[in-house]
Amino acid sequence: MNLTDVAVIGAGAMGAGIAQVAATAGHRVSLVDAVPGAAEAATDRLGGGLDRLVAKGRLTADDAAAIRGRLTPAGSVAELPDCGLVIEAVPEDLALKRKIFGELGGSQPASTILATNTSSIDVSAIAEAVIHPERVVGLHFFNPPQVMALVEVIHGARSSATVLDEAVELMRAWGKTPVRCSSTPGFIVNRVARPFYGEAQRMVEAGVADAATIDWILREKGGFPMGPLELTDFIGQDVNLAVGTSVWEQTGRDERYAPTEFQRGLVEAGRLGRKTGQGVYTYAADGVLVGGDPDLGLAERLVGGPVETDPLARTVAMLVNEAADLVGRGEATAADVDIAMVLGTRYPRGPIEWGRSLGFAVVSRQIEELDRVFPGGRYRPSPALLDGTVQ
Ligand SMILES: NC(=O)c1ccc[n+]([C@@H]2O[C@H](COP(=O)([O-])OP(=O)(O)OC[C@H]3O[C@@H](n4cnc5c(N)ncnc54)[C@H](O)[C@@H]3O)[C@@H](O)[C@H]2O)c1
Known part of the structure; x- marks a missing residue:
């Protein structure tokens, strides 16, 4: 397999960063974008970013x-050299991604790994458009790709074990995890991560505590960075709602x-967060949060009390439950x-390690x-908490 040549389709926020990571790892990288001049x-x-480093x-x-010398803008998918790996990072649209994978399937050798950076589209649905769908995988980089070590390597229904192993090894060689x-x-x-947001929104909605007090508890008592x-x-409330709605x-x-009325209301009111100056909180022109003082007395009363308040x-019980369920379903x-x-x-x-220290049976009882x-089906203990799948 010729892994020397790598191509990235889509030179936006993610594609450009991924191209830099690949070039830094020693590959010749061709960068394609539909907008004329965008790849250049x-x-x-990227050259400017390298100069700053x-x-x-x-x-x-x-x-x-x-590194700069290994990055080359290319005019179109048809003009690409034969590559060991092509990573697609165009907007989140199944029809668009299918079209590009169809073209890649026809123009690249059968041995080329074809990867999508999709955050939410089923990799199997994208692979349907491709001759030899066993070479299609997801490589889900996080933003910004130059900084974030994590890459989720996603197997679709037809991705081959060999291609997945190669993709995992390659990500390691690129210094990723x-x-x-x-x-x-x-x-x-x-x-x-869904319940991290959903539980807090439901508690504000129900008047358990104000946002600042809930955030303070998760930060100061839970150790979460935010x-x-x-x-x-x-x-961005709109971005977060879109991800949640997609999973739902x-x-x-x-x-x-299920998305909350609380978050839908924020989005409908244009309160999208920092970028609009108002979201859950209000921000001054310089971006500083206005108010947002926690009620420390209330915080002390809530933590260690009944699980519902x-x-x-x-939040931790729901994170552990969600993580255990993912593992339990294989x-x-x-x-x-x-x-x-x-x-x-x-x-x-990690939520599994957290559950281990709390006791999975304890978490299961909290969800019950x-x-x-x-009642209503949101709170269902995963069978994996008690059947020994996670321990
Ligand atoms: N932004 C993030 O935080 C993030 C994180 C992980 C994954 N993703 C995923 O990465 C992908 C790209 O996201 P982004 O934020 O970089 O988007 P973006 O809008 O910044 O960039 C997309 C680029 O693709 C180009 N493009 C559109 N149609 C094209 C085509 N037919 N051929 C070639 N280029 C084309 C656009 O001109 C644009 O430059 C999406 O699937 C997204 O879900 C995004």
Whole structure:
């Protein structure tokens, strides 16, 4: 296999970063974009970024020149050389991705690994368009790809074991930390993280506590780098709602992933978070959060109390349940789930390890208690908590 040549399709936020990672790892990289001049502009921007690394002493001028020299804009998929790997990073649209994979399937050798950086589309659905679909995998990089170590290597229904092993090895060679997951809605990180946001939103909605107090508890008592509500303001309420809605739709509208009226209301009101100056919180013109003082007395009363009003216990129980369920259904290993959540979201602990220290039986009882208080199907202990699948 000719792994020397790599191509990246789509020179946007993700594609350009992935191209830099591949060129830094020593590959000749062709970068294609549909917008005339966009691949050239991205290559120039990457050159500027490399110059800044040289200025900071993090890269030698020779290495920067060599990396820059390996990056080449290309006019179209048809013009690409035969590659060992092609990574597609065009917008999240199944028809568009299928069209590109159809073209790649026809123009690249049967041995070329064809990867998609999709965050939410079923890899198997993309592979349907391709001759030799066994060579199609997901390589889900995180933003920004130059900085984030995690890559979810996604197997579609027809991805071959050999191609997956090669993709995993290649990501290691690029200095990344690959984890494996099946093409299940949200993969690992975007699936397991759902209750982190959903539980906090439900607690604000129900008046358990104000946002600042819930965020304070998750940060100060839980060790999370950001509270869930401030994090959704940072991500963008619209972006976070879209990811949640996609998982909800793809799971046949499973109650576990149902978006909240609270978040829908924010999006409808244009309160999208930091980028609009208002979201859950209000931000001053310089981006500083206005107000947002927690009620520390309330926080002390809630933590350690009944699970339905303890933001930390309730959130962690749901994260453990979600992670255990993914493992129990055989979508990913316990070790990979923990690595993915720590590297992809900077959670203080992997949820499986967290569940192990709390006791999976304890977590199962907490979810049963939540189901008793809030019936309707959202709170269902995963069989994996008690059947010995995770231990
Ligand atoms: N932005 C993120 O945080 C993030 C993280 C992980 C994965 N992803 C996924 O990566 C993919 C790209 O996301 P992005 O944020 O880089 O998008 P983006 O909009 O920044 O870039 C997409 C690029 O693709 C180009 N493009 C559109 N149609 C094309 C075509 N037919 N041929 C070639 N290029 C074409 C666009 O001109 C644009 O430059 C999506 O599937 C997204 O879900 C995004």
